[in-house]
Amino acid sequence: MPLYRSHILVCTGTTCVLKGCTAVQSALIAEIKRRGLENEVKVVETGCLGISEKGPVMIVYPEGVTYCQLKVSDIPEIVEEHLLKGRTVSRLVYTGPVTGEVKPAHPGRQKEQRIVLKNIGIIDPTSIEEYIAYGGYEVLGKALTQMTPEQVVAEVKTSQLRGRGGAAFPTGIKWELTAQAKGDNKSVICNADEGEPGNFKDRLILEGDPHCVVEAMIIAGYAVGAKTGYLYIRGEYHQSVAHTEKAIADAKAMGLLGKDIFGSGFDYDIKVFKGAGAYVCGEETALIESLEGRRGESMVKPPFPPTQGLWGQPTVINNVETLANIPHIILNGGEWYAGIGTEKSKGTKIFSPCGDVFYPGVYEVPFGITMREVIYELAGGTKSGKPFKAVLVGGPSGACVGAESMDKTFAYEDLAPGAGALIVMDEDKCIVDTVNNCLKFFVHESCGQCIPCREGTKRMYEMTKSWTEGQGEEADLALMQALTSNLALTSRCGLGQVAGTAFATSYKLFPDEYLSHVVGAECPTGKCTMTNGGGKNNG
Amino acid sequence: MSAHQCGCEGQVKQAQADEAEKYVKLAQIIDEYKGQRGVLIQALHKAQGVFGWLPEEVQIKVADGLDIPLAEVHGVATFYSFFHIIPRGEHTIRVCLGTACYVRGGKQVLEQFEKELKTKVRGTTEDRTFSLEINRCVGACGLAPVVTVGADIYRRVKLDKVPEIIAKYTGGK
């Protein structure tokens, strides 16, 4: 085997592909060959490095220099200068916030604490050898050979890890319930249906470090006594599917999946299931319906999946990020994990600021960080430089939060982060128009089983639409509030229950903006075109 | 004077052969999943991969082959936005209107496509080259607004980029 002096990680994440990294990569490989460097320099593919903004991107190790916005025509220069002469091509070096080991030129990045994202952009996600070289699957060996399932569950309980899919249920308790439930064919499901606008952290994990999730799923299976794991990935995530399928196949080939893993007598397999475009399938009972091959319609709870889930058997269902914490917890101990974060919120959380921010991306930070730090220091503030107006925390299903909450901390006991999306709006954005867009999402995604959600989201959408057209009536506002609480109380699943949240929370913050649309037929930002000519009051 | 040869006959034959081949592939897909539970959605994914959409005939074959009531197959095919039960244009353009894209101008981009293609959203152009759809977030929100055409993704799409994107798939037609 040749001993390479340099490794070049080329990002082949979804967005870099769109930006043409494939051509850059082929050019690089060809140029390396042409210069006879193929036994010295190895080119590997990696998942999203978190700076897609500047794609195509590549990192040259051991120096750890990141080149960005690459064109095919830049390649000969990089090979000549950097690889042959050892001189960095400074005009192409990325100086913004960077992930991985690269020195952060952007001070905000220093606020990051990478546990879950530790390997992202550092290892080749398609190479099991590299994952192992970075300590991968060691923890699995430890869990399977030195710990009882009860001890694994106890460690997770000690860590006080809570679900990262939005509902924040204590993971250790969920596992314990499943372990104690009776059933001879239990399952573990990894929920990678990430479908809410503004969220893209799970994609980054699956593209960049699929083995971490596979390892976690095996540990979860061992802890609760499951036979099979299912990875439910949304259909749009082509590369996540490809990388996890390869990871599973490689793990199988090494005997890390299948029969008698590590000679422990534990048998376990993982299957990948591709979703077909339905946001509601992220809801756990709808996801199970979908896995069973049916329409993804939410079921009444209880029973909860830990007692009665897939095929009526006890089932653990966890978010990708939740699971990706597990190997680190088993490796370093629950106590260690519980030492990070705040009183009631342990560990780190991944945020994905987007919308009107300067550096949209994925950032992992300890709980207890303020919203100001995330939005201004990590994400660089508003892109336009104009004043910040509001942010949807968690996405359309989350609360709309304004500048007055800037110094609140992200923690379950303060500002709950949802799944981590932060859709930022600057002062040019119209709140009513944005909330109308959120409602459109729910109308489209409602599974239609229960009337409050199916009809309620529609009515709420129509009403807000009429406001953006200057056709509202004052009584509408009371009706909207009634609908919001009606849906919260009577919808079967979370989708309907929170459909009115963005409206209700933003109405509290910006009552005048609503009133001016509804009563005055005027949009203060000028974003909405009032079909009746606008300005009811002055005209 | 020799008779005018239009070549239609050959084309028809070719089309029939293509169609037959698709059904052979469908039979293989059904065989692969037969007798297993919970496989309907994966089978439909593959079937649509072959046909581009899910004609009634295909739904019937899947229902029979997997021993699932046709009503259920149809129910699943119509529930998930990935599956299509009407023929599609050769390329599907999807403009993301998820909230992150929306605040970055996704709606204006959609309107531009509607204008350029002379079709409304969820419509197909007369020549069946394009179907226009919306997306509700593809997980690339950092690059909003996002447009996808098949597997190709365009980020930060500005209004003046719209004709350029369309032209890529029409070969300058």
Ligand SMILES: Cc1cc2nc3c(=O)[nH]c(=O)nc-3n(C[C@H](O)[C@H](O)[C@H](O)COP(=O)(O)O)c2cc1C
């Ligand atoms: C409408 C709806 C959509 C959801 N989508 C997701 C999703 O995409 N990913 C996810 O992990 N959880 C999602 N959830 C939450 C799941 O129901 C479930 O709580 C979660 O997967 C449990 O894992 P955790 O405890 O690790 O967070 C959704 C919930 C609702 C109501």
Ligand code: SF4
């Ligand atoms: S609340 Fe909406 S999405 Fe949930 S079960 Fe009812 S109709 Fe379906």
Ligand code: FES
């Ligand atoms: S896809 Fe390349 S950096 Fe994100």
Ligand code: FES
């Ligand atoms: S909102 Fe458009 S990609 Fe997420």
